[in-house]
Amino acid sequence: MSNPPPPKLKSALNDIQKAVTSLENDDSGDKLQEIKVIARQSSLAFQLLLACELASRGVLVAVDVVKADESTATAAASSLLTNIRDIAGRVSIDDVSSGNYPAPMMAYLNAAAGMAAAACASSLDRLTDELEGASFDNPSFLLDRLSTLFLPIGGTSSELWNEATKRCIDVKDARFYSLLRWAADCASFSSDDSKQVSRGIIEKLRRLKREMNSISYSSYFYGAEHFAKDQPQLWKRCLDVALSMNEDDGIFPDHVHGPKLSKSSIEHNAYATTPQTVLPLTNMIRIAQSKGNEKRSNELQLFLTAGCIAAVSDKLERLKRELEGAGSSGSSSDDDGTNTDSSSMKKRPLGQLIQQYFLHRSRSIAEMDQTTLTALLSRADLELTKCQSPENDFLSSNEMDLASYETWLFQNYLQQHLRNLHRESDVWTEVQLRYRAMLNRLPEGDALTLGSSKGRGGLSKKTSGASEGISQSSKKSSKDGISGTKSLSIKSSIGGGGLPASSTKGTSLQEMEMNARANLYWETWKQLKLDFVEWESLFVTSLRDAMVQLSSLSTPPLFDMDESCPWFIQTELVRDCYEALTYQIRHIVDNAATVQKHLAGKKENKSTLKDVSLAWRGVLAFVSP
Secondary structure, eight states: OOOOOHHHHHHHHHHHHHHHHTOOOOOOSOHHHHHHHHHHHHHHHHHHHHHHHHHHTTOOOOHHHHTOOGGGHHHHHHHHHHHHHHHTTOOOTTOTTTOOSOHHHHHHHHHHHHHHHHHHHHHHHHHHHHHTTOBOSOHHHHHHHHHTSSSOOOTHHHHHHHHHHHHHHHTTOHHHHHHHHHHHHHTTOOOOSOSBOOHHHHHHHHHHHHHHHHHHHHHHHHHHHHHOTTOHHHHHHHHHHHHHHTTOTTTOTTOOOOOOSSTTOOOHHHHHTOGGGHHHHHHHHHHHHHTTOHHHHHHHHHHHHHHHHHHHHHHHHHHHHHHHTTTGGGSOTTOOSOOOOHHHHHHSOHHHHHHHHTGGGSHHHHHHHHOOHHHHHHHHHHHHHTOOOOSSOGGGSSSOOHHHHHHHHHHHHHHHHHHHHHHHHHHHHHHHHHHHHHHHHSOTTOEEEEOOSSTTOSEEEEOBTBOOSOOOSOSGGGGSSSOOTTSSSOOOSOOSSOOOOOOSOOOSHHHHHHHHHHHHHHHHHHHHHHTTOOGGGGSOOHHHHHHHHHHTSOOOTTOOOOTTSOGGGGSHHHHHHHHHHHHHHHHHHHHHHHHHHHHHTSOOOHHHHHHHHHHHHHHHHHHOO
């Protein structure tokens, strides 16, 4: 089968783009009717995505077939499945090595796929909002609607789906296989007899939305990186999708959005918790600088720094999950993500398939995911040095310049947050080294289990044949150290009582962490003593001073506030700054407690008493400037 000529392909892509943009919101006011409309839009968007994937293999599907009404929906699905079955395994026409089509057209092809996937994710988001907390007199209506949400798989189309899936596995076409498996997840919705929409349904819809956003991101990125590198439009769309990944409250249920400093406030939280923003922002800055637009470049630089810091947080979270055993299924030595064996495709989680065959199709995304924690910290440090503070003297101005103040406060927050991350990186890298040392000391064939320090937790062995890794019997340590990616702050694992003296005997994960922190604090103290450096100099006060300055300002105009507490505490950015300061204060207290505990075993004299006094004086100097 020959590929379509460029004019024909362009016409088909135009039709797909028009079909995607025609999927407008339609608020009918009736919940059941609204759900029906949104579900239909989700189905159309997904089938348009399949049409884009077919177009990338040289098969053009008429949009009229995709947009068929409900009475012919099964026939439309059968047509798509037949084409997938027949074309699976064929090399994509936008493969960078082919070069048979103009670069702008290949960029257009990937943009169309990105638009369709983004529209599908958006419909799922709306559907989740409609269903959350809702109840229905006839729950079976909802399950019937969800079971055919993307492809009405039943009767003849069910048989075709099986044939298409088998063909994809046989020829190792993981992209089509991932899309078909993604659609099949919707056919497995289940619920109890309750009229209330189950939590399981909501969580599954959020997962499907997250995975579809990843597909959209990968499409925009691939098109921009390979075919429109110097055009900002695709990079901007890629950035928008990355930021939308952050809005899924299903991943971060504990986050509460607060009011902004002004109507034009930056979405600092989205940038500072989304590592996927790094690559599109890097390219947008490059383009702005090539055009001499320094203002735009400086504006984006702060967001890029935030994204780099988010990447560090994400990498630290992965390290912790590996040590806690939660990430063992995603980092199994049996499957490193490069195995394309058909049995491996069926066994692997869908998220892994999307990562390898969609996201990692772009080399720079794969390289970003493989970047070490040390390299990410260095990159974040470098990007932070490029940020420029507001030039005007807005703090002494009679009229409060909220935009400049917010940028200044955000920059101070990022500086302190990065310092906190450096410290957490040192701690958890040490914990990882201790764990590996334990493994090396075990007799061959034994596995290590790390439990909580509570009860009889701690180091234990498993006989050979048992799964190797780390398990944890207590949830406490999962709350320690660095907080989740959505929260901008890092919570200290130590709460009021200080740290135990340094020890290498700790065998639980929590003990390893506490000992690593104690060692870090004590070595820092000793180095300061050797260098004759004042203890207080260790504690940077820029964020603290910025917060003190803020508390002296009057309430901004048009600020919707709760009069029961100061206005500045209610803003989202300021609350995150307070979290970062709380971590810093706990760190200072833990430093002093560690020094005191180390010196407690020594003979009391003027020198030891002076050292303890200096350590606690540093705490006092920070909290009472």
